[in-house]
Amino acid sequence: xxxxxxxxxxxxxxxxxxKQLSPVELTQMTLNQIHEHDPRLNxxxxxxxxxxxxxxxxxxxxxxxxxxxxxxxGIPIAVKDILQTKGVQTTSGSKIFEGWIPDEDAAAVKRxxxxxxxxxxxxxxxxxAMGATTENPHFGSTRNPWNVTRIPxxxxxxxxxxxxxxxxxxxxxxxxxxxxxxxxxMCGTVGFKxxxxxVSRTGCLPFSWSLDHVGPMTRTVKDAATMLEVMKGYDxxxxxxxxxxxxxxxxxxxxxxxxxxxxxxxxxxxxxxDHEVKRVIKQAFRHLESLGAEIVPIxxxxxxxxxxxxxAIAQSEVVSFHEPLLKKFGHVxxxxxxxxxxxxxxxxxxxxxxxxxxxxxxVRETINQMKGIDALVGPTNVQPPFEIGTMVPEMxxxxxxxxxxxxLANILGFPSLSVAxxxxxENLPVGLQFIGKPFSDQRVLQIGDCYEKxxxxxxxxxxxxxxxxxxxxxxx
Numbered sequence: 001x002x003x004x005x006x007x008x009x010x011x012x013x014x015x016x017x018x019k020q021l022s023p024v025e026l027t028q029m030t031l032n033q034i035h036e037h038d039p040r041l042n043x044x045x046x047x048x049x050x051x052x053x054x055x056x057x058x059x060x061x062x063x064x065x066x067x068x069x070x071x072x073x074g075i076p077i078a079v080k081d082i083l084q085t086k087g088v089q090t091t092s093g094s095k096i097f098e099g100w101i102p103d104e105d106a107a108a109v110k111r112x113x114x115x116x117x118x119x120x121x122x123x124x125x126x127x128x129a130m131g132a133t134t135e136n137p138h139f140g141s142t143r144n145p146w147n148v149t150r151i152p153x154x155x156x157x158x159x160x161x162x163x164x165x166x167x168x169x170x171x172x173x174x175x176x177x178x179x180x181x182x183x184x185x186m187c188g189t190v191g192f193k194x195x196x197x198x199v200s201r202t203g204c205l206p207f208s209w210s211l212d213h214v215g216p217m218t219r220t221v222k223d224a225a226t227m228l229e230v231m232k233g234y235d236x237x238x239x240x241x242x243x244x245x246x247x248x249x250x251x252x253x254x255x256x257x258x259x260x261x262x263x264x265x266x267x268x269x270x271x272x273x274d275h276e277v278k279r280v281i282k283q284a285f286r287h288l289e290s291l292g293a294e295i296v297p298i299x300x301x302x303x304x305x306x307x308x309x310x311x312a313i314a315q316s317e318v319v320s321f322h323e324p325l326l327k328k329f330g331h332v333x334x335x336x337x338x339x340x341x342x343x344x345x346x347x348x349x350x351x352x353x354x355x356x357x358x359x360x361x362x363v364r365e366t367i368n369q370m371k372g373i374d375a376l377v378g379p380t381n382v383q384p385p386f387e388i389g390t391m392v393p394e395m396x397x398x399x400x401x402x403x404x405x406x407x408l409a410n411i412l413g414f415p416s417l418s419v420a421x422x423x424x425x426e427n428l429p430v431g432l433q434f435i436g437k438p439f440s441d442q443r444v445l446q447i448g449d450c451y452e453k454x455x456x457x458x459x460x461x462x463x464x465x466x467x468x469x470x471x472x473x474x475x476x
Contacts, residue, residue: 005169008219009226013071019063022056023059024060030169031053033166037167038167040471041161043158044124045091046121048119051087055118059073060074072227073116075116075117075118076117077169078120079172080122080125080156080173080174082125083108084105086105087102087103088102088122092128093126093127093138096332107202110203117230121168123168124136125157127337129174129207130340132151133157133396134183135388135389141389145187145464146188146427148467149387151386152186152187152385153404154179156183159171159173160184160217161183163189165461166461169223170219170223171216171217175212181193181417182381182406185404189218190217190224190420191216191217191224194214198242199215200238201238201240202237207314207318208313209321211310211313211317216228216231229248229249242439247442249442253446254446257292257293258291260292260374261294261373262373262447263370264285264295269405272382274382280423280430283422285377287454288377288451291454300408302358305358306358306359306411307407309354309358311343315347319345336393359411362412374436375435376433378405378432380430381403384426404431414435414438415441416436417434417445417448418431418432419431420457
């Protein structure tokens with residue numbers, strides 16, 4: 001019966017709706033999976049067992065009365081522990097907030113609960129979401145389910161691992177430079193960063209308010225669309241929230257990709273790429289073409305300057321938020337964060353404004369370059385996950401830029417999807433990334449869904465036995 005934990009959200013909800021499976025049974029199965037495997041993987045900071053079962057019983061009673069809230073009714077979901085959860089500890093991966101109990105849910109969490117999702121636990125993360133490895137000095141390192149000695153990517157590493165191992169049907173992550181998509185790629189799952197402003201950030205502790213995104217992490221693209229449809233929605237508390245209706249879910253999958261044009265900028269997408277990862281990506285490109293897609297070269301001028309602008313914007317904004325905390329709790333932060341704060345403190349007001357102007361110019365120019373293009377395509381991660389404990393703090397600030405090609409979509413604010421596309425010779429997952437134009441979220445998801453359905457990478461998650469056979473590892 002535990003194999004059911006790797007079914008799609010759609011399949012699970014249908015079984016619940018037809019009374020073939022109860023929310024209580026599904027929740028207990030998920031909790032059993034957590035109890036069995038999380039000691040090895042450390043995907044969770046807090047498991048919400050009693051509350052999850054109580055919520056499941058309520059949702060089961062509603063099913064008995066033939067009331068179904070929607071496509072997430074009775075589905076266990078994990079939440080990155082940087083989003084507020086009412087009555088449940090929200091640490092942001094830091095000892096500073098350990099024991100803090102919010103009195104309200106983050107906007108995205110509230111919408112998930114109202115739709116019938118069961119919040120099963122708070123997922124581990126890189127401290128304050130400020131890193132690409134999920135090596136947390138306070139709550140222990142999260143471990144990659146394909147090799148427990150390796151990083152899972154970050155900062156939403158716990159969310160990706162929980163989803164990849166049947167400890168949740170999906171998860172909520174955050175993405176400032178790739179923190180949804182990089183761990184999804186490294187764990188063999190799906191990660192989607194929506195168009196900037198499509199999902200409210202209210203109740204999410206900020207990293208960089210002009211770059212932060214909240215989005216879904218799932219095992220299939222269609223599940224991501226299902227979660228995103230619920231998570232989006234007007235929120236007057238988020239000042240950058242987009243007041244427009246943008247459909248994202250879809251019933252029918254594309255039969256092929258004929259007529260789809262994908263832009264590929266090789267100088268950026270293949271720079272610094274591992275030869276094994278490149279092999280897998282090139283194979284994925286051939287498969288996209290066999291489905292009918294046309295992959296065409298594209299130029300993206302000013303990309304290096306734009307990515308430098310992202311670094312200046314993100315690090316200066318995060319310093320301004322943490323400055324009051326640093327005065328009192330500076331000694332509590334991890335070493336890699338202290339280095340980041342030094343970098344951010346050196347950005348002047350003039351430098352920050354210059355970076356924002358460069359960003360605006362780059363967005364306009366890229367939109368112009370993407371005329372006639374459905375999406376950009378390339379690798380999500382360009383390096384396989386490295387060994388836990390091998391990165392020095394001074395190098396950590398560059399991890400997101402050396403491990404993957406995710407930051408591009410953040411400086412643009414465009415929708416971006418990562419799907420599994422194969423494995424290296426060491427059996428480590430590789431992610432394929434699509435970056436669409438603003439508010440083309442549904443189109444990007446449909447393209448990724450069509451590619452995904454033609455492959456068998458989702459089945460690989462169910463068949464993965466690596467973490468089930470691994471010894472319990474002391475978390476560092």
